[in-house]
Amino acid sequence: MPEQGVGQRETILLHVTVTASDSVQPESLQLTSTAHVIVVVQDVNDNAPRFVSGPSVRIPEDVALHSVVTTVHAEDGDAGSNGEVLYYLNSNSSGMFSINTSTGEISLEGTLDREQVDTLTITITAADKARPAPGNHYESHDAC
Ligand SMILES: [Ca+2]
Numbered sequence: 001m002p003e004q005g006v007g008q009r010e011t012i013l014l015h016v017t018v019t020a021s022d023s024v025q026p027e028s029l030q031l032t033s034t035a036h037v038i039v040v041v042q043d044v045n046d047n048a049p050r051f052v053s054g055p056s057v058r059i060p061e062d063v064a065l066h067s068v069v070t071t072v073h074a075e076d077g078d079a080g081s082n083g084e085v086l087y088y089l090n091s092n093s094s095g096m097f098s099i100n101t102s103t104g105e106i107s108l109e110g111t112l113d114r115e116q117v118d119t120l121t122i123t124i125t126a127a128d129k130a131r132p133a134p135g136n137h138y139e140s141h142d143a144c
């Protein structure tokens with residue numbers, strides 16, 4: 001099997017052979033039956049998304065409204081929906097920014113004025129799509 005991506009490593013195929021035999025003696029008279037059982041080890045959501053994008057970005061104050069100013073990215077080592085990441089902006093963005101929940105693209109939604117405010121801090125949360133949500137599978141990330 002070829003090497004798979006991080007998100008797919010959690011599914012492993014184990015091939016087990018089960019042999020049933022009776023205990024008649026001598027052994028040459030024993031009857032046996034063999035079954036092949038495939039055991040599929042399913043993924044458990046034991047990885048939280050981890051941000052791999054930088055914690056800060058510099059943007060010019062005249063950047064156009066609604067344009068993408070940066071993209072955040074988090075990785076999750078689990079398989080399927082356990083490893084698919086969604087991004088959320090916390091309330092501290094004050095309407096200045098919006099985020100694409102699927103891609104992590106952050107767009108400018110308000111007018112910047114460096115002479116008034118030269119650093120903005122917003123908090124982004126990455127959460128995987130595991131259901132039901134266990135509550136400890138996401139982390140927050142500050143971007144300036
Ligand atoms: Ca896992």
Ligand SMILES: [Ca+2]
Pocket residue numbers: 045046047048049076077078082083128130137
């Ligand atoms: Ca996960």
